[in-house]
Amino acid sequence: MVSNSERQTIAIVGGTFDPVHFGHLRLSEELAEALHCYSNKLSVRLMVVSQPPHRSQPVVAANKRAEMVKLAISDSETLEVDEREINRDGVSFSYLSIEELAAEYPDARLIWVLGDDAFEGLDKWRNWQAICKAVSFIVVARPGARRHRLNAEVGKVLTESTSIEQLMEKSFGSFFRYSGPNLDISSTQIRELLQQKRSCRFLLPDSVIEYIQQYRLYEN
Numbered sequence: 336m337v338s339n340s341e342r343q344t345i346a347i348v349g350g351t352f353d354p355v356h357f358g359h360l361r362l363s364e365e366l367a368e369a370l371h372c373y374s375n376k377l378s379v380r381l382m383v384v385s386q387p388p389h390r391s392q393p394v395v396a397a398n399k400r401a402e403m404v405k406l407a408i409s410d411s412e413t414l415e416v417d418e419r420e421i422n423r424d425g426v427s428f429s430y431l432s433i434e435e436l437a438a439e440y441p442d443a444r445l446i447w448v449l450g451d452d453a454f455e456g457l458d459k460w461r462n463w464q465a466i467c468k469a470v471s472f473i474v475v476a477r478p479g480a481r482r483h484r485l486n487a488e489v490g491k492v493l494t495e496s497t498s499i500e501q502l503m504e505k506s507f508g509s510f511f512r513y514s515g516p517n518l519d520i521s522s523t524q525i526r527e528l529l530q531q532k533r534s535c536r537f538l539l540p541d542s543v544i545e546y547i548q549q550y551r552l553y554e555n
Contacts, residue, residue, distance in 0.1 A: 343443040344374035349382040353393040356539040358520035367413040373503040380417040384427045397421035406542040430462040451476040455483040472510035478519040529553040
């Protein structure tokens with residue numbers, strides 16, 4: 336029998352990454368460090384959403400957003416990009432990605448990382464109850480934002496873990512509210528700066544800034 340620490344863990348940080356910035360990257364790096372304490376076989380994947388079902392559509396095409404993520408993590412030993420949602424036609428429903436991951440890695444522990452606002456509306460996701468039986472969640476609040484109360488319907492299905500260690504003891508059906516450092520940077524803020532032809536240096540990697548300038552993204 337595989338020990339808990341030897342079991343493969345795949346953590347998914349999903350987002351439009353429009354564009355990717357240091358807030359995304361630092362959060363992913365910190366979670367990788369925290370999870371690695373309890374799993375020797377860890378993969379932290381930044382999954383690029385093509386067509387989000389519950390929010391406005393991204394400004395930049397999915398393939399270019401994926402390229403920016405690749406540039407941003409090119410020298411990382413802990414992070415990788417997952418392009419399955421941009422390679423799949425139609426709306427990017429999370430349950431489809433989870434089904435694919437579960438089929439590809441049947442013995443792996445799957446952890447879905449999402450914002451507190453998205454977690455509040457989890458019961459509006461397609462096949463959300465099936466998702467809860469396949470993954471556990473790490474819930475991240477935006478800096479300075481009010482923490483949402485646990486949705487009553489979701490609370491009937493998920494149990495709260497008080498630590499990452501406790502979360503990692505379970506295969507699915509649990510959530511942990513992550514309260515580590517979180518940089519107050521948003522893609523919206525960066526897009527507005529770019530539209531105003533102002534500097535966004537130190538908000539995202541220089542390689543991503545150069546790519547944006549090369550393809551004249553977010554100018555209008």
